[in-house]
Amino acid sequence: MSTLIEKLVAIVGKSNVLTAQKDQTKYITDWPGDKTGRARAVVRPANTQEVSKIMEFAYHTTTPVVPQSGNTGVAGGSIPDQSGDAILLSLERMNIIRDISRSAQTIVVEAGCVLETIHTTVEELGLFFPLNFGARGSCMIGGNLATNAGGSNVVRYGNTRDLCLGIEAVMPDGEIMNLLSGLHKNNTGYDLRNLLIGSEGTLGVITAATLKLFPLPKARETCLATVNDISGGLDLLNLIQAETGGAVEAFELMPKALFELLAKHLPHLKQPFTDIPEMSVLIEIAATSDADAKMSESGITPIAQKLENVLADAFESDLVTDAVIASSEAQRSEIWTLRESALEAITAEGERIGFDIALPLDAVHEFVDEMAGTVDRILPGARMLPVGHLGDGNLHYTVFPKEDETANLRKHAADIKAAVYGPLSSYGGSFSAEHGIGANKLAEMTAFKDPAALAVMRRVKAALDPKGIMNPGRMLP
Numbered sequence: 001m002s003t004l005i006e007k008l009v010a011i012v013g014k015s016n017v018l019t020a021q022k023d024q025t026k027y028i029t030d031w032p033g034d035k036t037g038r039a040r041a042v043v044r045p046a047n048t049q050e051v052s053k054i055m056e057f058a059y060h061t062t063t064p065v066v067p068q069s070g071n072t073g074v075a076g077g078s079i080p081d082q083s084g085d086a087i088l089l090s091l092e093r094m095n096i097i098r099d100i101s102r103s104a105q106t107i108v109v110e111a112g113c114v115l116e117t118i119h120t121t122v123e124e125l126g127l128f129f130p131l132n133f134g135a136r137g138s139c140m141i142g143g144n145l146a147t148n149a150g151g152s153n154v155v156r157y158g159n160t161r162d163l164c165l166g167i168e169a170v171m172p173d174g175e176i177m178n179l180l181s182g183l184h185k186n187n188t189g190y191d192l193r194n195l196l197i198g199s200e201g202t203l204g205v206i207t208a209a210t211l212k213l214f215p216l217p218k219a220r221e222t223c224l225a226t227v228n229d230i231s232g233g234l235d236l237l238n239l240i241q242a243e244t245g246g247a248v249e250a251f252e253l254m255p256k257a258l259f260e261l262l263a264k265h266l267p268h269l270k271q272p273f274t275d276i277p278e279m280s281v282l283i284e285i286a287a288t289s290d291a292d293a294k295m296s297e298s299g300i301t302p303i304a305q306k307l308e309n310v311l312a313d314a315f316e317s318d319l320v321t322d323a324v325i326a327s328s329e330a331q332r333s334e335i336w337t338l339r340e341s342a343l344e345a346i347t348a349e350g351e352r353i354g355f356d357i358a359l360p361l362d363a364v365h366e367f368v369d370e371m372a373g374t375v376d377r378i379l380p381g382a383r384m385l386p387v388g389h390l391g392d393g394n395l396h397y398t399v400f401p402k403e404d405e406t407a408n409l410r411k412h413a414a415d416i417k418a419a420v421y422g423p424l425s426s427y428g429g430s431f432s433a434e435h436g437i438g439a440n441k442l443a444e445m446t447a448f449k450d451p452a453a454l455a456v457m458r459r460v461k462a463a464l465d466p467k468g469i470m471n472p473g474r475m476l477p
């Protein structure tokens with residue numbers, strides 16, 4: 001046994017140092033399953049002290065460390081490279097809920113807590129943790145923080161960063177930094193919590209966090225509304241926000257091509273439309289007050305009535321041409337399953353170029369229109385799929401080639417990327433919205449990140465991780 005393995009076994013025990021290929025497979029293969037890395041060992045500490053000892057040892061031996069939580073990241077940052085030099089530090093055993101305060105509406109969780117477990121735990125107390133997306137059953141809060149994950153509720157509650165009051169982190173030399181404050185105000189120097197959030201494992205290991213909780217909605221109304229186009233969708237969003245006092249929890253763009261892909265690859269999913277409209281939006285509004293959630297004598301809650309009224313107005317003004325309102329929790333779940341299966345259907349369709357971009361809300365329509373022409377000129381007949389979180393301007397824009405023309409897609413990949421990324425800055429957009437940079441967007445980082453900002457990031461990295469052991473080759477080109 002090599003010294004490195006012996007030392008790790010001494011810290012976490014033999015059963016938590018995985019060296020055999022078969023034991024490592026699930027940790028070193030990324031979510032889509034098309035990339036694998038190599039690790040000297042997968043190490044699974046049980047607590048922050050063990051993480052600290054591992055990092056101290058890695059620091060002294062200049063051993064690269066790749067932190068990993070749920071391994072659902074889609075930027076290629078959660079698995080090691082092919083060198084086989086790194087140890088993969090899995091946080092999955094650190095899944096204790098350390099504290100919940102009903103009155104302060106906070107929860108303190110360890111990094112390996114699965115997002116869905118946090119949901120169910122707080123819901124039992126009538127509380128709500130709003131971070132939500134399709135990977136909730138596998139992703140963990142450490143990874144959510146490290147990627148500053150977004151999801152479908154950002155329009156109302158913000159990104160993961162906005163939901164976090166404090167973190168505990170182990171720095172590259174093993175030092176434990178306790179910033180687990182539940183304070184809403186704490187101006188005591190540099191904001192190190194927010195530096196670690198979104199750092200994708202390149203500055204330290206997040207081991208725990210204090211999260212903000214909210215009142216659990218007492219009623220939700222969910223619907224799919226057919227709109228004329230993306231701008232019409234945005235007008236509808238603003239109308240509903242105004243009429244409901246900002247009760248929109250999610251507002252998702254669902255183009256026809258998405259329903260077609262879902263029907264093709266996931267035919268068991270129930271389709272809501274017999275005649276699929278060109279563009280629809282998934283809307284969810286929620287009420288936390290009894291007054292808005294209580295069933296009236298006419299059998300409708302005030303929040304449902306509000307949605308019906310807004311939709312009626314929108315029909316009148318031709319903003320909406322059709323709508324399917326979920327009349328039960330089962331129907332709500334069917335609608336959400338369609339949206340949350342988008343990535344699975346897109347992946348199943350095969351070779352593609354995928355973009356995770358952010359735009360000002362009022363630029364989304366024009367950008368999508370411009371791209372339809374631009375991409376078609378480069379790759380005639382290409383199919384474009386603009387799915388996304390319209391409520392916060394995040395587009396998951398995918399370009400598929402015409403059937404049987406994948407070779408052509410590969411040939412023109414660089415031109416298509418340049419054509420999509422090129423105009424983004426003039427729209428005030430970003431080349432990376434919620435998935436992060438990881439290993440997959442290093443070229444974009446070099447090409448499009450402000451050079452001065454990139455230089456400062458490099459100085460921060462050099463100061464906090466002078467030996468460059470934290471997730472090397474990820475995020476920073």
Ligand SMILES: Cc1cc2nc3c(=O)[nH]c(=O)nc-3n(C[C@H](O)[C@H](O)[C@H](O)COP(=O)(O)OP(=O)(O)OC[C@H]3O[C@@H](n4cnc5c(N)ncnc54)[C@H](O)[C@@H]3O)c2cc1C
Binds near residue numbers: 074091135143146
């Ligand atoms: C079906 C599906 C739907 C998705 N939908 C969304 C979505 O709507 N919005 C969205 O934002 N993302 C989405 N994602 C992407 C992914 O789920 C998120 O990025 C998630 O936050 C990653 O969490 P994780 O625990 O799986 O992290 P991992 O994949 O394990 O890691 C991600 C990154 O964080 C680093 N990291 C992990 N844990 C730590 C830690 N404790 N300390 C320091 N660094 C760490 C890793 O090194 C890596 O760089 C989706 C993924 C899938 C598969």
